[in-house]
Amino acid sequence: MLLTETFDEQYWIIAFRKGNDHALSHFFELHYRSLCYFAGRLLQDDMEAEEVVSDCFYKLWERHQDFETAQNIKAFLYISCRNACLNHLKKTKRKTAIQQEYIKHLEEGEETIFYEVIETEILTILSQEIEGLPDKCREVFKLIYLENRKTDEIAAMLGLSVQTVRNHKTRAIELLKTSFLKKGVSAAMTLAFLLFIDR
Incomplete structure (x- = not known):
């Protein structure tokens, strides 16, 4: 990682821990699209995927003081997203074969x-x-x-x-x-x- 990238990452994580909403926007822009794609593959519903991802960012913001690195934030978002998708699908009685297979892989850890x-x-x-x-x-x-x-x-x-x-x-x-x-x-x-x- 380049020195400037390290500095930028430190700047944003410090700002995020302090509750700076611009820092939240930074991480939102960084991960939102990928998370929606990630959730959309499992849920097969773009609107539901966006709702799940938005909720994950809300949970992230509630715990903004808990994160030491940008990697921690990324991991939290993806794991929260996975868990939310799994919970949603467990409540849904009708699941496609592709969704069943995806659930199996995601539950592996x-x-x-x-x-x-x-x-x-x-x-x-x-x-x-x-x-x-x-x-x-x-x-x-x-x-x-x-x-x-x-x-x-x-x-x-x-x-x-x-x-x-x-x-x-x-x-x-x-x-x-x-x-x-x-x-x-x-x-x-x-x-x-x-x-x-x-x-």
Whole structure:
């Protein structure tokens, strides 16, 4: 972690512990979208997910003096969110097979939460970065990795040669990796991205 990032983190955590509402806004902006995605995958209802996440931030704020580090805040939010989602689903009699499987994984404990957080964050960052790619690179990347289309199929769809499609794919991956490095994305999240594109 860079010195300036360490200073920023210390500034925000001190302000948060003092009850500064700007610090609450800082952590809200940092984690809200990822938490909504995390809760939404389990609850399969965006409005319910937003309510759960908002309640988690309310609980966080009630205990603002208890947190020593930004990592403590992040862990509290994700664990609170997981527990709230599990409690909600236990009260709901109708659950899909996907939800049942997700509940099983989440009930396995903290290690599962760690991997869920990495996956959630990598997908959130990835979706933002994909939109910043040049038009053809973005189109090819989405068709390959989000729609599972084959290279020759994409070439026929877009009226391009197979080699051109491969070139756009390679360029998209390089641009995304470069962007991740510039943003200081963690080694674990970069590994998750590399596994994603290597599947």
